Amino acid sequence: MPHIYETDGAAIYRQSFATIRAEADLAPFSADEEPVAVRMIHAAGMVELAAHIRFSSGFAQTASAALADGAPVLCDARMVSEGITRARLSANNPIICTLNAPPVPDMARAMGNTRSAAALELWRPHLAGAVVAIGNAPTALFHLLNMLEDPDCPRPAAIIGCPVGFVGAAESKAALWAAPPVPCCIVEGRLGGSAITVAAINALASRAE
Ligand SMILES: C/C1=C2N=C(/C=C3N=C(/C(C)=C4\N[C@@](C)([C@@H]5N=C1[C@](C)(CCC(=O)O)[C@H]5CC(=O)O)[C@@](C)(CC(=O)O)[C@@H]4CCC(=O)O)[C@@](C)(CC(=O)O)[C@@H]\3CCC(=O)O)C(C)(C)[C@@H]/2CCC(=O)O
Numbered sequence: 001m002p003h004i005y006e007t008d009g010a011a012i013y014r015q016s017f018a019t020i021r022a023e024a025d026l027a028p029f030s031a032d033e034e035p036v037a038v039r040m041i042h043a044a045g046m047v048e049l050a051a052h053i054r055f056s057s058g059f060a061q062t063a064s065a066a067l068a069d070g071a072p073v074l075c076d077a078r079m080v081s082e083g084i085t086r087a088r089l090s091a092n093n094p095i096i097c098t099l100n101a102p103p104v105p106d107m108a109r110a111m112g113n114t115r116s117a118a119a120l121e122l123w124r125p126h127l128a129g130a131v132v133a134i135g136n137a138p139t140a141l142f143h144l145l146n147m148l149e150d151p152d153c154p155r156p157a158a159i160i161g162c163p164v165g166f167v168g169a170a171e172s173k174a175a176l177w178a179a180p181p182v183p184c185c186i187v188e189g190r191l192g193g194s195a196i197t198v199a200a201i202n203a204l205a206s207r208a209e
Pocket residue numbers: 076077078079080099114115116117135136137138139140163164165166167168169192193194195
């Protein structure tokens with residue numbers, strides 16, 4: 001007997017989002033934040049994620065407006081940069097991931113840091129007004145926060161800080177949340193990851209359409 005399953009992509013999305021809205025506690029989110037949270041939950045397949053998502057005041061509006069204005073999206077990993085749905089970005093926004101740029105391994109050795117962190121040094125010319133999407137590397141988020149301690153470092157418009165894992169993820173996000181240099185979104189604790197981060201960008205980009 002062949003397996004019977006839903007084959008209509010739009011119907012699958014409709015059913016997923018209806019399930020999330022029925023099962024997740026979305027009450028803490030504003031009207032601007034809710035579609036972003038729903039899409040992050042969708043990417044994680046986990047309605048309990050809702051309890052760990054935090055938006056600083058004005059984040060969703062600021063990030064959406066920056067995307068609508070053509071802000072670059074700066075990504076820590078290729079998994080993030082490749083996941084962004086280009087068609088949702090109405091302003092042909094540059095999507096930049098410097099992780100695999102040729103100088104990065106030498107820079108990392110010289111800095112005594114990871115490639116993920118060293119790659120952010122190449123963001124400097126693109127940082128002003130950008131939307132930052134960190135979905136993998138805790139060291140990238142820590143390094144960004146250190147860069148932004150310098151008042152001369154250009155400011156991004158908004159930061160999605162959702163690195164995942166057991167070493168530095170919770171701590172880097174707690175540091176961002178404790179003193180956000182610009183509006184930000186985090187997933188508290190060990191949870192996070194590239195897919196959740198991409199989902200947030202894709203939701204914010206859709207709002208800008
Ligand atoms: C310590 C690292 C962690 N990586 C995690 C999870 C995942 N990483 C994947 C992949 C394919 C990549 N991770 C690198 C970014 C690589 N990962 C690291 C680093 C060693 C250090 C980062 C940090 O601690 O901040 C980092 C290398 C570096 O020097 O910066 C990656 C570049 C490694 C590589 O392939 O060379 C690569 C990114 C590729 C890209 O997209 O551009 C995973 C898919 C794991 C796998 O391959 O099995 C997975 C993806 C998770 C996600 O959703 O993004 C952690 C868990 C973040 C971990 C840091 C914390 C910890 O608890 O260990």
